[in-house]
Amino acid sequence: MGDVAVGARSGHDGEENRGRPADAADPATDDAVTSGSDAADERTQPGEDGPGDSAPKKKAQRSFWKELPILIGIALVLALLIKTFLVQAFSIPSDSMQDTLQQGDRVLVDKLTPWFGSEPERGEVVVFHDPSKWLYGEPTADPNIVQTFLSWIGLMPSAEEKDLIKRVIGVGGDTVECKGTGPLKVNGKALNEASYVYPGNTPCTDDEMGxxxxxxxxxxxxxxxxxxxNSRDSRYNQDDKYHGMVPVDEVxxxxxxxxxxxxxxxxxPVPDTFDQDGLNTQSAASTALTVAPQGLALAGAVPLVLWRRRRTASAETR
Known part of the structure; x- marks a missing residue:
């Protein structure tokens, strides 16, 4: 376009400047030339882009350490979502589940499958909210700020939560019975509980509630x-409003x-004794998640940050 403009201007000036000396300068012609090819030559210096080739300079990509707070923030948000909907960690406060679980153990609890309509099966170890003041009189811990934060992201259970952990023996429709010292029976089938009942204990306790x-x-x-x-379970809460039963909704x-x-x-796992004929087997929908919330959160956060970095780099080079 610069050359075309210069040519058109030169022809017009040729008529107006007839009779003038050849070296007489026309200010208008000088302006046209300056704003055309010569101007481009003046603006284009060695090592610089021309007017048609100019492009924004690529900004330096932020370092990993500057991206780290974003990564941590995303991980914490994902951990909160995982704790709420997928998996949560719980601490074992008593000896009622020995030797399967010891006091102080941490367990991961699958909270996902109930969202798809799966209900607890016989033999599963479940965490449930206190159904009817089973923990009445038990002291509540006073957590510090660190414990409060860890419970918020799922590393520790909340001190305010009144939850228990036991093994499911009977589900809706089952008949469960104990006579003498055992064996424990479900729907008339004797359970072989040697693999999980505390050594030295009998399956049934020879007392009124047992x-x-x-x-x-x-x-x-x-x-x-x-x-x-050593377990205050369904047997010892038969005088409550649920007669010792735990509502599935409280699991x-x-x-x-x-x-x-x-x-x-x-x-x-569910002990083999619950797979015997006459008892239902574990639901195929009860597939366990075996990754801690923070591991899942970090695994989900890393791809998001990498995607964001690539997207930012691509936008800066356009």
């Missing part, structure tokens, strides 16, 4: 601790993994 025969209503569970002589989720201490790491 002798029972109950029919579990639909939508409820009958639960017992693995340390039969937080299934404990699937012993995560801490590391030397006690392991899964919490």
């Amino acid at each position: 002798q029972f025969k109950v029919k579990v209503p639909k939508g409820f569970l009958w639960v017992m601790g693995d340390h039969r002589q 937080v989720g299934r404990a699937i993994v012993k995560a801490w201490p590391i030397n006690r790491w392991g899964t919490l």
